[in-house]
Amino acid sequence: QLQLQESGPGLVKPSETLSLTCTVSGGSISSRNYFWGWIRQPPGKGLEWIGSVYYTGSTYYNPSLKSRLTISVDTSKNHFSLRLSSVTAADTAVYYCARRAVRGIINGDAFDIWGQGTMVTVSS
Amino acid sequence: QSVLTQPPSASGTPGQRVTFSCSGSNSNIGSNAVSWYQQLPGTAPKLLIYNNNQRPSGVPDRFSGSKSGTSASLAISGLQSEDEADYYCAAWDDSLNGLWVFGGGTKLTVL
Numbered sequence: 001q002l003q004l005q006e007s008g009p010g011l012v013k014p015s016e017t018l019s020l021t022c023t024v025s026g027g028s029i030s031s032r033n034y035f036w037g038w039i040r041q042p043p044g045k046g047l048e049w050i051g052s053v054y055y056t057g058s059t060y061y062n063p064s065l066k067s068r069l070t071i072s073v074d075t076s077k078n079h080f081s082l083r084l085s086s087v088t089a090a091d092t093a094v095y096y097c098a099r100r101a102v103r104g105i106i107n108g109d110a111f112d113i114w115g116q117g118t119m120v121t122v123s124s
Numbered sequence: 125q126s127v128l129t130q131p132p133s134a135s136g137t138p139g140q141r142v143t144f145s146c147s148g149s150n151s152n153i154g155s156n157a158v159s160w161y162q163q164l165p166g167t168a169p170k171l172l173i174y175n176n177n178q179r180p181s182g183v184p185d186r187f188s189g190s191k192s193g194t195s196a197s198l199a200i201s202g203l204q205s206e207d208e209a210d211y212y213c214a215a216w217d218d219s220l221n222g223l224w225v226f227g228g229g230t231k232l233t234v235l
Contacts, residue, residue, distance in 0.1 A: 037224075046126055047161075047169065047212055049224035063220045096168055103157070106181075109216065110159035110174035117168050 002027035004097050004115035012091075012122050018084040022097030022115060029078045030055045035100040036080045037111065038071065040093040048093075052100060053080050087122045094119050127152065128213050128227035135233040141201045144230045146213030148194050152225055156216040158196040160189055163210040163229075172211075173198060200232075208234045 008020035022036065029036060037052035051061040053071045061069050065084065073080040084091060095118050098111040129147040136142040146158065158176050161169035171180050173189035176196065188199045196215075200207055213227040 039224075046228045047214075047226040049214075049226065052224075060222065062223050101174075107171065107174050109157045110171055111161070111169070111214070112171045112174070112180060114168040114170070 002099070002113055004099065004113060006095060006097050006115045006118040008118060008120070010119055010121060012087055012120060013124050014088055014122055015086055018082070018087050018091060018120055018122070020082045020095055020097075020118065020120070021079050022081070023077075023079045024099075025078070029073060029080065030075045033102050033105055035060075035102070036073065037098050037100055038082045039096045039098055039111070040091075041096070041117075042090075042093040050082065050084075050095075089122050092120065092122045126228040127217060127225035128215065130211075130213060130227035130230045132228065133231050133233065135235055136200075136203045137235050138203055138205060140203045141199060142203055142232065143200075144198045144211050144213075144232075146196045146198070146227050148196075148215060148225075150194060151219045152194075152215040152217040153191065153196055154194040155218060158189065158191050159214050160187075160196075160198045161212045161214065162207075163212065165209070169212060203234055205234045208232055 003025045005023045012018045035052040038050040051071045053059050053073045068085045070083040097115045099113040101107040103109045160173040163169045176191040177189045186201050210229045212229045217225045
């Protein structure tokens with residue numbers, strides 16, 4: 001059973017860089033059938049897609065975050081990472097990593113497996 | 125403000141059928157598949173419906189999805205108390221360079 005687990009600091013200071021890693025277990029990140037993404041949820045609010053990465057390293061970013069965002073993949077460690085720079089209080093949220101199946105396969109074009117989420121607070 | 129529009133709340137009694145709407149545009153729902161997610165309090169979202177009306181393995185057939193034009197719907201029949209949760213729709217949006225968009229979510233209360 002494939003599982004995703006987020007890890008990283010729970011508290012980040014304003015103007016600094018938020019860094020999170022999502023470790024994939026029970027399966028390989030190097031599959032042609034899946035993208036790997038980050039989605040966040042501010043307290044009491046809805047879901048926002050941050051961006052996705054393919055095992056080849058190709059990335060797709062939310063235009064509203066693109067200037068501050070880097071998502072990368074490390075196939076040797078079976079994990080992918082998020083870096084969001086110049087954070088403010090508006091970046092306070094639960095951050096989820098999730099797997100997205102490509103179009104045309106089972107669970108295609110949807111986020112079918114999610115990590116449990118990690119709360120990140122931006123505060124001095 | 126979310127790109128996909130969902131009513132903020134809905135309610136029903138056990139055994140009833142409830143439906144949730146999700147309204148978008150030609151660049152998202154109108155040209156791409158819709159997925160639906162259930163988020164129980166304090167937990168991560170769970171995939172309920174993909175490709176407009178397909179259920180992943182393990183999702184009861186009480187849950188069904190449909191799409192028409194730039195709108196989509198999720199229906200729950202035989203409502204149960206454990207269905208009390210937030211429900212989100214999502215779709216790929218072809219505008220700009222493309223991005224995933226979510227609805228603002230509908231909170232279901234089982235009375």
